[in-house]
Amino acid sequence: DVKVTQSSRYLVKRTGEKVFLECVQDMDHENMFWYRQDPGLGLRLIYFSYDVKMKEKGDIPEGYSVSREKKERFSLILESASTNQTSMYLCASTLEGRGNQPQHFGDGTRLSIL
Amino acid sequence: GNSVTQMEGPVTLSEEAFLTINCTYTATGYPSLFWYVQYPGEGLQLLLKATKADDKGSNKGFEATYRKETTSFHLEKGSVQVSDSAVYFCALSPQRNTGNQFYFGTGTSLTVIP
Numbered sequence: 001d002v003k004v005t006q007s008s009r010y011l012v013k014r015t016g017e018k019v020f021l022e023c024v025q026d027m028d029h030e031n032m033f034w035y036r037q038d039p040g041l042g043l044r045l046i047y048f049s050y051d052v053k054m055k056e057k058g059d060i061p062e063g064y065s066v067s068r069e070k071k072e073r074f075s076l077i078l079e080s081a082s083t084n085q086t087s088m089y090l091c092a093s094t095l096e097g098r099g100n101q102p103q104h105f106g107d108g109t110r111l112s113i114l
Numbered sequence: 115g116n117s118v119t120q121m122e123g124p125v126t127l128s129e130e131a132f133l134t135i136n137c138t139y140t141a142t143g144y145p146s147l148f149w150y151v152q153y154p155g156e157g158l159q160l161l162l163k164a165t166k167a168d169d170k171g172s173n174k175g176f177e178a179t180y181r182k183e184t185t186s187f188h189l190e191k192g193s194v195q196v197s198d199s200a201v202y203f204c205a206l207s208p209q210r211n212t213g214n215q216f217y218f219g220t221g222t223s224l225t226v227i228p
Contacts, residue, residue: 097214
């Protein structure tokens with residue numbers, strides 16, 4: 001089975017801190033994604049990556065950056081955390097294909113910014 | 115463009131009732147369609163998928179049929195259980211899709227009462 005592991009289930013940080021969320025997948029997937037999930041808004045794509053060192057902005061990239069130095073690891077960075085970034089963050093990965101490959105999700109990181 | 119529309123929740127059913135969660139989509143070409151389930155405090159899990167018109171995806175008693183003529187992929191289950199209480203997401207992946215980006219509905223919360 002595909003395993004997508006997010007480094008923390010719960011995280012509490014302070015306003016202005018630089019925050020790193022880590023995600024690792026063990027199935028050699030080319031594509032990796034970061035979403036945030038908020039009540040009533042569903043999943044919103046922050047960034048995705050289709051190869052090492054490659055990244056694409058999603059729908060809500062402002063205030064975030066990402067890093068993909070190795071194929072299995074995709075990091076989300078909050079450059080200067082703010083209270084409106086309190087949310088559930090979900091990482092996903094998938095094989096490259098003709099659109100018929102499912103995305104596989106981690107368990108999520110619930111981030112609180114105080 | 116690509117988009118998914120799901121029926122709004124929350125949905126509350128008694129145990130053994132019949133479940134339908136409506137999902138319609140907009141896409142060019144022939145997307146792949148997916149249903150995911152999210153249990154409280156967890157990430158999304160793939161429930162079922164269909165990759166071409168008239169395909170039926172099924173898993174754990176849930177079914178959905180890819181209807182191109184009505185651009186729909188409704189989720190059904192004949193007899194729900196308390197353990198089916200979760201949030202359900204419909205998603206599509208466009209046919210030609212660098213990075214295998216998905217488009218998700220906003221989710222439908224289901225509560226099954228004994």
